[in-house]
Amino acid sequence: MKPRAALLAVLALAATVARAEIPEAERRSGYHDMGPSVQAMQDDDAANPGTLWLLQGEALWDRRQGAAAKSCADCHGAASGLAGVAARYPAFSGVSSRPIDLEQRINLCRTDNQKADAWAYESRELLSLSAYVARQSRDLPIAPPADPRLAPFLAAGADLFARRQGQLNLSCAQCHDDNHGKKLAAATIPQAHPTGYPIYRLEWQSLGSLQRRLRNCLIGMRAEPYAYGAPEYVDLELYLMSRARGMPLEAPGVRP
Amino acid sequence: MSRPDLVAAGLVASIVVWGPSPLAAQGLRTYVANGDSISVSLTGRPGDPEKGRAVVANRQVGLCLLCHTGPIPEERFQGSLAPELSGAGSRWSEGQLRLRIVDAARINPATIMPPYYRTQGLTRVARSFVDKPILSAEQIEDVVAYLTTLKD
Numbered sequence: 001m002k003p004r005a006a007l008l009a010v011l012a013l014a015a016t017v018a019r020a021e022i023p024e025a026e027r028r029s030g031y032h033d034m035g036p037s038v039q040a041m042q043d044d045d046a047a048n049p050g051t052l053w054l055l056q057g058e059a060l061w062d063r064r065q066g067a068a069a070k071s072c073a074d075c076h077g078a079a080s081g082l083a084g085v086a087a088r089y090p091a092f093s094g095v096s097s098r099p100i101d102l103e104q105r106i107n108l109c110r111t112d113n114q115k116a117d118a119w120a121y122e123s124r125e126l127l128s129l130s131a132y133v134a135r136q137s138r139d140l141p142i143a144p145p146a147d148p149r150l151a152p153f154l155a156a157g158a159d160l161f162a163r164r165q166g167q168l169n170l171s172c173a174q175c176h177d178d179n180h181g182k183k184l185a186a187a188t189i190p191q192a193h194p195t196g197y198p199i200y201r202l203e204w205q206s207l208g209s210l211q212r213r214l215r216n217c218l219i220g221m222r223a224e225p226y227a228y229g230a231p232e233y234v235d236l237e238l239y240l241m242s243r244a245r246g247m248p249l250e251a252p253g254v255r256p
Numbered sequence: 257m258s259r260p261d262l263v264a265a266g267l268v269a270s271i272v273v274w275g276p277s278p279l280a281a282q283g284l285r286t287y288v289a290n291g292d293s294i295s296v297s298l299t300g301r302p303g304d305p306e307k308g309r310a311v312v313a314n315r316q317v318g319l320c321l322l323c324h325t326g327p328i329p330e331e332r333f334q335g336s337l338a339p340e341l342s343g344a345g346s347r348w349s350e351g352q353l354r355l356r357i358v359d360a361a362r363i364n365p366a367t368i369m370p371p372y373y374r375t376q377g378l379t380r381v382a383r384s385f386v387d388k389p390i391l392s393a394e395q396i397e398d399v400v401a402y403l404t405t406l407k408d
Contacts, residue, residue, distance in 0.1 A: 164379060166380060169371055174368050179368070
């Protein structure tokens with residue numbers, strides 16, 4: 001696709017999606033669907049269990065690793081220099097010829113720049129560093145890149161969001177666009193904005209990625225979850241970020 | 257299943273009697289839908305309302321209370337996505353209830369109520385549930401028998 005045509009496609013998609021989407025003034029983070037005690041836990045760094053991962057992320061940032069014996073800091077300087085980065089991922093990667101998410105970008109620096117092995121998805125290290133990098137963007141508005149190369153992937157994510165899946169034959173949109181605010185048994189259905197990731201989830205007793213959260217919903221729908229790192233998750237993340245554009249990041253969030 | 261397919265299936269269902277072969281091929285009992293109802297028991301026998309209540313109450317088996325509220329006070333957290341089940345037995349005939357459980361999309365193609373007795377036209381079903389209906393024919397008859405007791 002020519003860049004201009006692709007840009008028009010992005011705009012057209014934004015326009016068609018905007019109709020079905022939750023109106024901008026009514027968008028709310030899952031934070032507002034939680035009880036005050038969980039909100040307080042997220043707000044207070046001393047009480048937020050995600051802080052433990054941040055501290056480990058900070059230590060890893062400075063640690064020289066891999067055959068290159070380089071730390072993240074050696075190349076990037078202070079982590080605060082990456083402010084805003086988490087707010088614009090997934091981003092297009094020339095190496096992969098498709099969008100990659102923040103975890104995949106960090107792993108790319110592991111393998112290509114540190115000459116070390118990639119970290120496993122949901123490993124303590126990868127979660128810690130992605131939380132630490134995401135923390136640098138706290139309170140910044142989600143700002144998906146206006147990159148025409150992302151258009152087909154964004155469209156694929158929007159399509160997946162609206163597709164019925166699994167034995168229960170439900171789509172993400174049926175819960176998160178059409179029925180947010182209502183109760184699914186004890187849980188209030190949130191609008192599914194990816195503002196807090198990685199999150200500390202009380203049910204997990206751990207920090208976890210957006211992909212882990214999406215797997216949980218797929219399993220609830222009795223759909224076969226994709227493998228970690230699957231392009232479908234990144235397309236969905238891309239769509240969720242675009243749907244939440246302008247909303248402030250709050251990582252690491254706490255969720256029930 | 258895409259939305260247009262669902263619409264098509266819903267329209268077809270309202271006028272056509274399902275032949276035995278497609279259901280038999282899915283390993284399901286055959287049934288005949290007339291309009292918005294299946295008047296004959298899937299098992300040929302009446303169900304057991306007490307067992308049906310247990311299925312409805314169990315959120316891993318019936319899943320009903322994830323979405324519905326119902327007169328089952330020992331289940332504290334009930335959903336708010338769907339109508340209250342109390343009174344369903346006076347709003348609907350036994351046959352209408354049966355079709356609503358078997359495949360609610362045949363009445364409302366846009367429904368979020370899962371198809372409890374259908375294995376076709378679904379996408380990416382988790383491996384452990386492939387080719388299995390959500391409830392067995394016996395469980396459906398038990399649930400229908402329970403719902404018909406919910407007169408007010």
